[in-house]
Amino acid sequence: MLYPELRQEVCRMNQELPKQGLVVWSGGNVSGVVRETNHVVIKPSGVPFEELTPENMIVTDLDGHVIEGDLKPSVDIDIHLYIYKHRLDIGGICHTHAPYSTSFALLEQPIPAALTPIAHLLGRSVPCTQYVIPASLETAQAIIETIGDGKAVLVSRHGPFTLGKTPTEAVKIATYLEEAAKTIHLAMLRGNVTPIPDEEIDRSYNWYIRNYGQKT
Secondary structure, eight states: OOOHHHHHHHHHHHHHHHHTTSOOTTOOEEEEEETTTTEEEEOBTTOOGGGOOGGGOEEEETTOOEEEOSSOBOTTHHHHHHHHHHOTTOOEEEEOOOHHHHHHHHTTOOBOSOSHHHHHHTSSOBOBOOOOOTTSHHHHHHHHHHHTTOSEEEETTTEEEEEESSHHHHHHHHHHHHHHHHHHHHHHTTSOOOOOOHHHHHHHHHHHHHHSSOOO
8 A cells, every 4th residue: 555654644634524523424624645656645535534544535746547456535636736737835735615714715814824824834824716617727726826835725615725845734724714704704803904014924924933842
């Protein structure tokens, strides 16, 4: 079996999505890429999260040809492949339909960098694309055009995509983004929400990169 460790991580991170309230049933997906071989590991389409195993993860190449696996890959596979081709700095992608984040996508509004978790993890507000056909090349192109070199984007009327150096980091960003979106939504019910000033976002982001977690 190819890439057992990445299969385990991708499977585990997919199963984390419903635990964090980011998806229901079988919607949403997480993938990881092996840059040395240009192979991608992703969940199979339509399989409930509790039925996922490392063995039933699908391995494809960057052109979408199945290298290993008996099931059909996620319907969003072409979006993941396009992002991996255009963002060589990332190793994992997470897509969810998280309610609060997606409520901003429904209104085609950015999630402002108004809270320190967004400033720390992303260093910027989260932009939203214009409406595009779901699970299409148009979606992938809109993501790349809108996200730039960022790590999170909202797809209009669909939901967030988050990018990380690993599948685990991509899911971490999606989880913190949803928490921030919920808090910002609740604050908007009570008053005006303004972003953190740009210079403080930059300072906060760089501080987090230097200091958070265990450094080796």
